[in-house]
Each structure stands twice: as C-alpha cells, then as structure tokens.
Amino acid sequence: MIDGLDVKDFKLDKNELKIEIEKLKNELDVSIVAHYYQKDEVFDMADFKGDSLELARWAAKDEKEFLIFCGVGFMGQSVKILSPKKRVLMPKIACCAMARMIDGEYYDTNVAILEKAGIKKEDIMPITYINSSADVKAKVGQMGGMVCTSSNAKMIITKARESGKKILFVPDRCLGQNIAKGMGLQSCVIGDGSDPKDSDIICYNGFCSVHQLFDTDDIAFYREKFPGILIVAHPECKVEVCDQADFVGSTSQIIKFIKEQPLEQKIAVATEFNMVNRLRKENTYILSSSKPECPTMNETTLEDLYNTLLSIKEKRFDNEITISEDVRKWSYIALNRMFEI
Numbered sequence: 001m002i003d004g005l006d007v008k009d010f011k012l013d014k015n016e017l018k019i020e021i022e023k024l025k026n027e028l029d030v031s032i033v034a035h036y037y038q039k040d041e042v043f044d045m046a047d048f049k050g051d052s053l054e055l056a057r058w059a060a061k062d063e064k065e066f067l068i069f070c071g072v073g074f075m076g077q078s079v080k081i082l083s084p085k086k087r088v089l090m091p092k093i094a095c096c097a098m099a100r101m102i103d104g105e106y107y108d109t110n111v112a113i114l115e116k117a118g119i120k121k122e123d124i125m126p127i128t129y130i131n132s133s134a135d136v137k138a139k140v141g142q143m144g145g146m147v148c149t150s151s152n153a154k155m156i157i158t159k160a161r162e163s164g165k166k167i168l169f170v171p172d173r174c175l176g177q178n179i180a181k182g183m184g185l186q187s188c189v190i191g192d193g194s195d196p197k198d199s200d201i202i203c204y205n206g207f208c209s210v211h212q213l214f215d216t217d218d219i220a221f222y223r224e225k226f227p228g229i230l231i232v233a234h235p236e237c238k239v240e241v242c243d244q245a246d247f248v249g250s251t252s253q254i255i256k257f258i259k260e261q262p263l264e265q266k267i268a269v270a271t272e273f274n275m276v277n278r279l280r281k282e283n284t285y286i287l288s289s290s291k292p293e294c295p296t297m298n299e300t301t302l303e304d305l306y307n308t309l310l311s312i313k314e315k316r317f318d319n320e321i322t323i324s325e326d327v328r329k330w331s332y333i334a335l336n337r338m339f340e341i
C-alpha cells in the first residue's frame with residue numbers, strides 16, 4: 001500500500017495489456033507464436049498457432065528479426081537451431097517435464113547400457129522426440145540419428161529401420177511403444193528387465209506426467225455412460241489407453257479429427273485441457289477426473305508476453321535463447337534429417 005493506493009492499481013488489467021501488446025507488436029520487428037496448450041489469453045495474441053512441428057517450420061521461415069515463442073523451452077530452441085540468425089525470446093523459459101527427464105549425460109549412460117547388453121554403438125539408430133533439449137538432439141545427430149514429432153514418428157521410424165539397426169527411442173517411452181505396437185514391432189523400456197536385443201525399438205524410460213493421467217478406467221466409464229462416444233488420445237498416453245482409443249494423433253491431428261465430427265457426436269479427449277476446452281464446448285469431455293493442465297505450458301502469462309516485448313523495445317532482450325555453435329550444428333543435422341524425410 002503506497003499513500004492509500006494498492007500496488008496492484010499500477011498494473012495493467014488484461015484488456016489494457018492486450019492493447020499494449022498490439023501496440024508494441026506494430027512498433028517492433030517481431031512475430032509471436034503459441035502452442036495449442038497455451039492459456040487462451042496468450043494464445044489469442046499469437047500471429048501463428050500450431051503443434052510443435054508446424055511452429056518450428058513457420059517460425060524458421062518467418063522474416064521478422066525477433067520471434068517470441070509462447071511454449072516450452074525445447075520449442076524455442078528448435079527455432080534457434082533451424083534459424084540461428086533469428087533472435088528468439090521466450091516469455092518464460094518453462095522446461096517440458098518430459099524433456100527434462102534426459103540430458104546428454106543420461107543419453108550416454110543409456111547407450112552404454114545397451115553396449116553392455118551386447119548391442120554395439122554402430123548398430124544403434126537413435127531417434128529423439130522433438131520434446132528434448134538441444135544437447136540430446138546433438139548427441140542423436142552425432143550418432144547418425146534424427147528427430148521426430150508426434151505427427152510423423154511412424155514415418156521417421158519406418159525410414160530409420162531401413163538402416164537395419166536397432167532403434168533407440170528417447171525420451172518418451174509411451175510414444176515409442178505406441179508406434180512399435182502400431183507397426184507390429186517388438187519394443188521394450190530400458191530397465192524393464194527384458195533383453196533389449198529382443199526388441200526392434202528400445203525406449204528410454206521418460207514420459208509426460210500430464211498424459212499419464214488418462215486411464216482405461218476412464219474409457220470404460222465414458223463408454224458405459226455414453227454408448228457411441230469417440231475416444232481421442234495423444235500418443236504420449238499409455239499404450240493401453242491408445243489401444244482402446246478410436247483416434248490417436250498429434251495436437252493438430254486431434255483438432256482436425258474433432259472438427260470433422262458432427263457437433264452432436266460425443267467425444268472424450270485425452271490431452272491437455274486448454275486446447276480441448278477451446279476447441280469445442282459441446283458434447284466434449286476430458287478423459288480424466290483431474291484437470292490435465294501442463295504446468296510448464298501454463299507458466300506463460302499475458303503479463304510475461306508484454307514484458308518480453310518491452311524488453312525488446314528497451315534492448316534488454318529478456319530470456320533470449322542461445323545455443324553453442326557445436327550443439328547447434330549437430331542438433332540441426334538431427335532436425336534436418338527429419339525435414340528431409
């Protein structure tokens with residue numbers, strides 16, 4: 001309290017913030033992109049919205065000097081890897097919990113585990129889900145491997161198998177196992193007690209805690225309550241959930257699928273709350289009794305976005321993404337192999 005005034009009185013409200021953000025956007029050479037999981041208020045301010053692959057592609061081609069990426073750390077890093085001259089800033093450098101489950105050192109340790117189990121390093125073809133740090137992507141690039149996203153994982157694995165090598169899939173065990181199952185391949189998770197030599201796809205033991213919330217009990221509940229309901233899931237969900245789903249796809253693929261359904265069609269969706277809630281209010285259910293919000297995606301607020309723009313205007317450049325040239329070079333190779341396919 002200052003002289004009878006509450007400090008919050010000096011803050012801009014949401015509408016004022018939106019006006020100021022628009023003004024700064026018009027003044028500066030900047031684009032804003034947002035992932036589907038962002039809060040509505042942030043999402044609404046973006047010039048381009050999409051899944052992780054679409055955002056990386058769009059942002060790398062955009063001609064503005066500055067890019068503000070509303071999403072999680074690996075997404076901003078992907079743009080910097082693809083387009084090193086672009087100045088990429090993030091309102092919050094919020095790190096995806098799954099991406100944080102593996103770093104370069106853990107990656108090396110897991111390759112060593114496979115070598116100990118009798119699989120030579122040169123017989124391993126690593127693939128990293130785009131939800132990983134630049135360091136991990138660089139390690140994968142150095143070993144001849146590539147990146148995939150949830151929308152192209154099957155295509156990338158199919159191509160990678162032409163090498164005749166064992167696939168080491170990091171960090172998401174669920175995506176790796178789901179793709180293996182869909183392709184009729186044998187998979188295992190490192191440390192699950194099985195011999196990795198018996199598997200075509202060997203998965204690192206990482207996962208998304210948000211997508212672990214969805215269970216087959218919830219599917220049984222909705223199927224009984226609403227016969228004819230469609231179950232839609234992101235491939236970061238558990239294998240048993242994806243097995244029972246009517247449709248499995250990336251965020252963009254889920255949006256497309258749902259938009260194609262008649263409004264009276266009941267749908268229960270297993271992915272992040274902000275996206276589902278924005279998509280369709282009628283006859284739509286979240287396939288979980290707890291609200292599946294991604295804590296890190298939700299860290300970014302309208303105020304953060306405003307402050308980031310202000311930091312460009314004032315030449316402070318808060319939260320600018322930087323990557324060492326050696327890491328960038330190898331992570332670019334891993335990402336580019338995906339784009340070439």
Ligand code: 13P
Nearest residue numbers: 051052053149150250251
């Ligand atoms: P998409 O690539 O499908 O947008 O997914 C990113 C993500 O983090 C899902 O949890």
Ligand code: SF4
Nearest residue numbers: 096097098208210294
């Ligand atoms: Fe990462 Fe999961 Fe959040 Fe996606 S939903 S950004 S995988 S923690």
